[in-house]
Amino acid sequence: xxxxEKYYRLGLxxxxxxxxxxxxxxxxxxxxxxxxxEYMLYPMVPELFDNEASILLKTGITxxxxxxxxxxxxxxxxxxxxxxAAAIGAINTIQRIDGGTYGYNTxxxxxxxxxxxxxxxxxxxxxxxxxxxxxxxxxxSTDGAESVVFSRNPEAWRGNSPTRRLEExxxxxxxxxxxxxxxxxxMGWMDDDPFPIDAESLKDRFFIDLNYNRFWKWRNLLHTRGxxxxxxxxxxxxxxxQSFRIWTGIMPExxxxxxxxxxxxxxxxxxxxx
Numbered sequence: 535x536x537x538x539e540k541y542y543r544l545g546l547x548x549x550x551x552x553x554x555x556x557x558x559x560x561x562x563x564x565x566x567x568x569x570x571x572e573y574m575l576y577p578m579v580p581e582l583f584d585n586e587a588s589i590l591l592k593t594g595i596t597x598x599x600x601x602x603x604x605x606x607x608x609x610x611x612x613x614x615x616x617x618x619a620a621a622i623g624a625i626n627t628i629q630r631i632d633g634g635t636y637g638y639n640t641x642x643x644x645x646x647x648x649x650x651x652x653x654x655x656x657x658x659x660x661x662x663x664x665x666x667x668x669x670x671x672x673x674x675s676t677d678g679a680e681s682v683v684f685s686r687n688p689e690a691w692r693g694n695s696p697t698r699r700l701e702e703x704x705x706x707x708x709x710x711x712x713x714x715x716x717x718x719x720x721m722g723w724m725d726d727d728p729f730p731i732d733a734e735s736l737k738d739r740f741f742i743d744l745n746y747n748r749f750w751k752w753r754n755l756l757h758t759r760g761x762x763x764x765x766x767x768x769x770x771x772x773x774x775x776q777s778f779r780i781w782t783g784i785m786p787e788x789x790x791x792x793x794x795x796x797x798x799x800x801x802x803x804x805x806x807x808x
Contacts, residue, residue: 542571543594544781547587548601551577553723553747555795556599559774562794563786571596583607591630597781598628599774602720605639605665612637622672623692624665627777638780641669644773645744649673652764654714654740656680659703661730662719663691666744670718671695682706684730700730707735714740722750729753736761744769748799767795 542564546556560573576598578586583604588611591598600608608625609615618639619625625637656679660667663685674681675694684706688697698706707713715736721727722745733755743753744766756763771792779785 540570542569542596542782543574544571544597544599545574545576545590545595546599546601547576547578547583547590548604549577549579551575551601554601555746555770555798556774558798559771559791559795560778562791563775563778566790567782567784567786569782569784578604580604580607584610587611591628591635595630597630597777599777600626600628602664602666608637611635618642618669618672622665622668624668626665626669626773627780629780638777639669640773640776640780641666641769642673643776644769644771645670646673647772648742648764648766648769651768652740652742654742654762654764655712657682657710657713659684659706659713659715660695661685661700661703661715661717661721663687663693663697664718667718668693670716670744704731704735707731707739712739714742717741717743717745717753720745722747722753725749725751727752733759733761738762740764742766746770746799767799768792771795 544560546554557573564571576590580603605624605626609623613635615637619637624639627638627640629636658674658679658681660670660683663683671693681695683691683695683697684700684703686700688699691697721729722743729752736756737759740762741756742764746765746767771788775786775788
């Protein structure tokens, strides 16, 4: 059977999933590569993840993306953990081949791509200590960049960068001439979410939000402070392309899909304002 004749059953699991752009992205990849398939959402509550994901993977699915809060738990259901996923203990891509289950992490590729586009200044202050933070930390530490992780439970951090308590981040920012703050948490998924930094403290600094909710009020304040604000669409599309390559053997073009995503979000902005 040729790649064009094969039917790819792909999907995403996490909790919650209502705002995911992954079905749109992967449908575009399938179409642009001339492949037949589907990309479905499989929401799973954390306490049922191991059982439900294991059952799903036995139904003939080709590949599965994994997002919050299941990236670490996904390691338990894979027969083999590959590359960066093994280094950080977090998986965002699962491939099923000949009955075997293989776990990968493409967030590292996505973040490295984002850095190449932005060239932000050091030091990097990473907010959060979950799966995305571990991917960000691996890239920065591999590159020898100066970085610190700020979290509510620094004693639980298992990455390479030093860690400090979350409430210390503002003083750390004010004690630098320039820096890049990276939001690697779920803060910002909701429009009214707070953030543990006074917006004024980020005046003329870099802020990278790895989410893409255009209506997050706190982040939108930063534009009035001269903060250089960047969101995570580029990382999202590029890590998705790497997952698609793992599943299909084909690396899709990303620029057109990124433009489509940006246009879609801008349209949502306009519709939301009406």
